[in-house]
Amino acid sequence: MISLALFHFLCSLTVLLLLPLHTSAGDPDPMQDFCVADLQAHTSVNGYPCKPAKSVTANDFFFDGFTKEGNTSNNLGSALTIANVNVFPALNTLGVAMGRVDLAPGGLNPPHIHPRATEAGIIIEGKVLIGFVTTANVFHSKELSVGQMFVVPKGLLHFQLNVGQGKALIYTALNSHLPGSVIVSNTLFASSPAIPEHVLTKAFQADKHTIDTIRSKFGAKA
Template structure:
């Protein structure tokens, strides 16, 4: 969903002090092969956290070579039973392939319809741009998936942390009214995220 590039490439100059929509290009004389290759998704991520999953990012911030090219990738690792919690990407459609394990992948449309399927290694999914989705490891062992995006910086709105772990936090009365629950329920949820 990014704008079309106006040149072959524009390797991001992460040290540039000017700020634009995207990153300025590194001078071509300094561009090398290394700029177009990225090893950051080789390693299994650490899944020791409340969700039992971790997203390893391969967007323009980690991989400057994708700057302006309208694509990027993530790796998501799951402990047994782990979940990549409901979230959405404001700037990208996501497509992924399960590399290992068995994942329940689901998303909900703007009409509140839920679509889902359990996928095994080699099977793909697609999440339309902006829709809330999740993946949950429903297999016996570990799982991981590689996901691709049509943006060099898809962004992620993670529903639980957006609502319950923002800085500063959303006032309790907003959340008690929204979810029709008592204060203690909101406090309990907030405490799980260290808020």
């Protein structure tokens, strides 16, 4: 007959074996020095296949997309330049991406979510209100100026608003080579095909006219 102590040991061992052996805060760790993405490949599973090492050059590891100011002449007064694996293939499997956010006076980087990454950023120019909402529906925000840093936990709704007198510039870093961005307003009112109208009227406790008016602002048909 199995002893009580041995039974407890076997139960504990079973629980340990059922627990995940490795927990990652970002993308999986690479198993090679680099894996410059082959963007022409037909398959992609948590990353692109690697270019043959003999085809990789020094230029693959450099990106100049942040050298130019973004065009903020739009309704939001903002421009996002992203450096992810799709535009900077050397980031493939490395678990990192970056962004440049340009904001005109009063410009807004609208409420959005990064489903696969935590975001950290630093204010390079101007004065910016940073805000995010937790899963407990608690809103955290603060006005930041040059040199100050912020962090937004993975998957939480957040925004950046220029509250200064001049333009603002933010650089951000994200712990995924393809963090994704779900802009809430676009997702709700400009999806294709459209979310059923009765879903939106009930969710927002609004009438059809209000929903149709909002949709029209995004170029969507009522």
